[in-house]
Amino acid sequence: MMNKPVVLITGASRGIGAALAEKFASEGYAVALTARDMEKMQILAANLTKSYKAETLCVPADLGKVEDAERLANAVLKEWGKVDVLINNAGILHARPFLEISADELQEMLDVNIRAVFLLTQKVVPGMVERKDGTIINIASLGGKNGFKGGTGYSATKFALRGFAQSLMQELRKDNVRVVTVFPGSVDTRLISRNPDAPDPASMLQAVDVAHAVYAAVSVDARALMSEIDIRPLNPVKK
Template identity: 40%
Template sequence: MKQLTGKTAIVTGASSGIGAAIAVEFASEGANVVLAARRTEKLAETEQQIKDQGNDNVLSVQTDISKQEDVEDLIKQAENKFGQIDLLVNNAGQVLTGPVRSGKVDEWEKMIDTNIKGTLYAIDGVLPSMVERSSGHIINIASVSGFEVTKKTTVYSATKYAVRAISAGLEKELAKTGVRVTNISPGMVGTERNGNAPWPGERKKLETKDIARAVVYAVTQPDYVNVNEITVRPV
């Protein structure tokens, strides 16, 4: 039997990149997958990829994770389609430069609203039923930028530090409840978003499936095992 048969997962930011890879990997392990993102055309591509590998248990929901009402609708549609939510992957994120000296308040707000508030909205939406069932797993995708700050990433790094803090605090809040929390911090990944990012030519960027495999590893451990933190970097 596949490792996630019968489980239902919500993956935010599932229209491309890491989120799409996680969704496809979950589906390949037999999960029911709910795809959430703003770009409906790209969501449709991920959905078709999942169906092409033989899993029709997939639902796409156009979602702006920075809007609480969108998140509430996402969870409602997921529960109506598949029942309880077993896995939540908070992957949606805004990666904008917006250093403090730039004065680009709009960019700061987009990152804060999506990376921090969006993560909290999704957690808030699934957590009560998980605690009631004493079962569930929340996976937050942070970044190595949550450990290291450059002069161009001040605000972005601040949001990823926040995601790591939310993960660490939530794990303590949920101790002995049966609900697990994992924080995953990827290094440079070869995605559409990072395609033009400066990178030494002799070093290979991570592939999205590398992060997806880390997520599957975390969620397929025995119920008494909580993998709290995984950092994945290129060699």
């Protein structure tokens, strides 16, 4: 069994996931990274080892596939024996007018943004309940509380994530397992910057801001649960 606390971060090849990996490595966690792009993860993992002497494990997985969630959880549990913190961060945004979103794009968002979260969390929760300790973090979006133009598919998945998370929180708090859901506004990552009408980077959060909010929820006193966290830029510059 790994003697450090273990965090498993999905979507760890770039963006918010990469910032989370760095924050948890700097706090002494053993960091399991997963995404499809193995090369990017290995470069990040090597940097974490160099900068923080972090123990890292990279597991390539396509969370659009049902079987990959189980394979991923098994790989981490086999290597390190436990997951103390699971961060469901991987996500897909197809921001387009309602009539332009294809069935495949809708399915991809449903598969990665909600089905994979459900399935992966099912694999990790039994160990947490047994140890009476653990934290599940879900990275939702303010689009999971308020709809927006172009967000018919994405917002639907993030509202679903909130319903999942609120229900799970009610089930698991008696076992000392925290369920925390984070609702960021616009963050300067590829998810949003590849959209033609993305906000000015100066008006957006940085990935590290979300990582710090997540770490605050993990490190708060054992009796407390920050169940939902909204995070938005303080004073966004108007275009």
